[in-house]
Amino acid sequence: MKNDQQVDAQAILEKYDKENQFRTQIGKWAWVVTFLxxxxxxxxxxxGYSGTLPTQKQGAIHLGTALGIVFLLYPAKKAWMNTQKTVPWYDLILAFTAMYVAYHKIIFFDSILQSRISGYSMPDVFISILGILLVLEATRRTVGLPIVIVASTxxxxxxxxxxIPTQILSHPGFSVERLAPNLWFQESGVFGTPIQISAKFxxxxLFFGVILVHTPIGKFFNDIAFALTGRYTGGTAKAAVVASALQGTVSGSSVGNTVASGSFTIPxxxxxxxxxxxxxATEASASTGGQIMPPMMGAAAFIMMEYLGVSYATIMLAALVPAILYFTGIFIGTHFEAKRLKIYGMPKDKLxxxxxxxxxxxxxxIPLVVIIGTIMIGYTPQRAALYGILSAFLVAYVRKESRMNIREIVNVLEQGARVALPVIAAVATAGVIAGVVSITGLGSKFAAGVIALSSGHLIFALFFTMIACIVLGMGLPTTANYVVTATIAAPVLINEFAVAPLAAHMFVFYFGIVADIxxxxxxxAYAGAGIAKGNPFKTGVTAVKLAIAAFIIPYIFIYNPILVLVDATPLKLLLAVTTAILGMIGVSSAVIGYFARSSRIWERVALFGGGLMLIVPELMTSAIGFVLLAAIWFIQSRRPDEAKDQLESSAITV
Structure with a gap:
């Protein structure tokens, strides 16, 4: 059974995760991939230990080497993934050309800096165009076509x-000779902040996560989850939520986390x-939350740190309460569904x-404690990652079965690069989009459009921003989505509506992530449905219901940013978190259709409204919400849990 699950898991990864669609047989070129x-x-x-090179040089080696590996590993078409026995000649040309156009920035570093003043030559323009085209093609192969379409547009x-006839969007236009070098050689394009943060942090x-994956920590997390929750009502589902939350500390991939954990928890x-x-849906929604779960979170969190000019500890702490509420909502949802279906816990002797x-x-x-501890006492994320990597290697050597020999160490070093390839390609292409926004002034034009559509009302501006983030998230990886929305949408909320910067960036970050479900x-959700052999669309709808917190909490911390620790005092924060958790109980019970008993439609409406009032961190609304939840509990607890009520609930629950 285990082997069958592993085969299915790999097939599902290849189907739904573009990052896993690489050649498995490349002959002698495997040695080149390993070396690079x-x-x-x-x-x-x-x-990381001795100090990074100047940003342009660091970024050139980072991106150029990654592009070379991409063209050696990823075929031009998915259908060729397992049919080609070696790397075709044209991909060899693309691989080494891509490496050269990036390394060109190092070879001619001084003359390129001088060209910013004297003007770029035609060879510089040609190199720029070639570099941008190769970045777009590498991104198409590793991440998919949607982000390439956005960048090309x-x-x-x-x-x-x-x-462009519309006055609000039109601009004088830029010649290719001016645009290409700006996007390739300047810090506002391909080699801008996203690729710099990718190269530094x-x-x-990502390599730290790779090392942990090669230790038994994944099984340890699963065992911990079952030990803590397995014996309670709906224990298997609750254990899946806890395990995915723990896995989220070392993985930022929604699909990868769903498949890795789901192969064990879903059956x-x-x-x-x-x-x-x-x-x-339970596994998909919990795994998607890994990108907002400190300390690792997703790659976008490091870019947020740079955009906001704050420490990574600040980002971690700001994400903590929303992450707790997110996973609490899913956990409570599984509890009420288990109560509705009368699914009990596992026997204690089997846990x-x-x-x-x-x-x-x-x-x-220990490695996670080291990461968190070094960041919290003021070390840079770079130094914290190095200490975490060192401690993870030492942890792997504690037991004989997890010790790595030379071959395995080489494999882990190579896997570190392989895992990073899609992220590097995505942030490079996101840099193209951000560069265009900067050059053309699209950000201010977008702001004018949002203000016009929202008529100056914050709630409508938030709604339109949410829709934009979710739509972009359906085609862009989370990191690229965040770069685009943080460049265009977040400044609108900050500058035009006086939203706290941290809250605005967390808002667009959240809605870029939930696009995965x-x-x-x-x-x-599709990956979870593939493992469960369920209906993909119904799985997606159920995942949205379970992850309802992700669609509510961002609005709350915009209006009252205490949930992201802006102007928070211990007492206010404790009250806000307590009432928000009670609110999540109300909201989750409403979407599932069960509280003390199976809920009638009017009771679900009351539970949802009361839950929302409790989530809003204001004393009066929270008090009203609490009274509503208490009233429904009292009414239901005095009513027998009749079969008719169960059927009514089932009929309106997807």
Missing amino acids: GVALTIFHLYT AILYAVFGNY IYLF MMKKAGFTPEFAG PIFKDLMIKNGYML TPPVCLA
């Missing part, structure tokens, strides 16, 4: 802006009595014992 991958990881470890907009944290949930759609697990394997948490394009 190991060299790139060692380069980042060395510069942005380039066309920059060149042909003078032909993101790569090291157990189905066996316990949950529907395939609910089992797949691991928490105390024994911590005595035997508690040392595996929002139909019609909800890849994490």
Whole structure:
């Protein structure tokens, strides 16, 4: 059974996760990929320890080497993934050309700096055009076509802006000779903030995650989750939520996390009595939350740090309360669904014992403690990642079965580069989009459009921003989505509506993430449905219901940013978190259709309204919400849980 699950998991990854659609047989070129991958990881470890190179040089080695590996590994068409026995000649040309056009910035570093004053030559223009085209093609192969379409549209907009009839969007237009060098050689384009942060911080944290994956920490997290929650009502689903939250500390991939955890948890949930759609949705929604779960979060969190000019500890702390509320909402949803279906916990004798697990394997948490501790006491994320990597290597050597020999160490170093490839390509292309926004002034034009559509009302501006983030998220990876929305949308909320900067950036960050579970394009939900063998669309709808907190909490912390620790005092924060958790109980019970008993429609409306009032961190509204929830509980607890009520609830629950 285990082998079958592994085969299915790999097939699902290849189907829904573009990052896993690479060649498996490349002949002698495998040695070149290994050399480049190991060299790139060692380069980042060395510069992380001794100090990074000037940003343009660091970025050139980071992007150029990654592009070379991409063209050696990823075929031009998915259908060629397992049919080609070696790297075709044209991909070899693309690989080494891509490396050269990036390294060109290092070879001619001084003359390129001088060209910013004297003007770029035609060879510089040619190199720029070639570099941008190769970045777009590498991104198409590793991430997918949608982000390439967005970037290409942005380039066309920059060149042909003078032909746009709408006054609010038109601009004089830029020649290709002026645009291409600006996007390739300047800090506002391909080699802008996103790729710089990727080269400094993101790569090291991704490598840290790779090392942890090669230790038994994943199984340890699953065992901890089952030890803590397995014996309670709906224990298998609750364990899946807890395990995914823990896995989220080392993984920022919604689809990858869904498949890795779901291969184990989804069959157990189905066996316990949950529907395939609910089992797949539980894992997908919990795994998607990994990108907002400190300390690792997603790669976009590091870019947010740079955009806001704050420490990574600030980002971590700001994300903590919303993440707790997110996972609490899913956890409560699984509880009420289990109560509705009368699914109980697992026998205690079949569950691991928490105390024994911590005595035997508690040392595996040391790398995470090191990461969190070093960041909180003021070390840079770069230094924290290095200490985390070192401690993870040492942890792997505690037990004989997890020790790595030379071959395995080389493989881990190579995997560090492979995991980073899609992120590097995505942030490079996002840099193209951000560069166009900067050059053309699209940000201010977007602001004018949002203000016009919203008539100056913040709630409408938030709604339009949410829709834009979700739509972009259906085609763009989270990191690229955040770069675009943080460049265009977040400044509108900050400058035009006086929203706290941290709250505005967290808002667009959240809604870029939930696109992974929002139909019609909800890849994490599709992956969960693939493992559960359920209906993909129903799985996506159920995932949205379970993750309802992600659609509510961002609005709350915009209006009252205490939830992201802006102007928060301990007492106010404690009250806000307590009432918000009670609110999530009301909202989750409403969408599931069960509270003390199966809920009638009017009761669900009252529970939802009361839950929203409790989530709003204001004393009066919270008090009204609490009274509403207490009243429904009293009414339901005095009513027998009749079969008729259960059927009524089932009929309106997807």
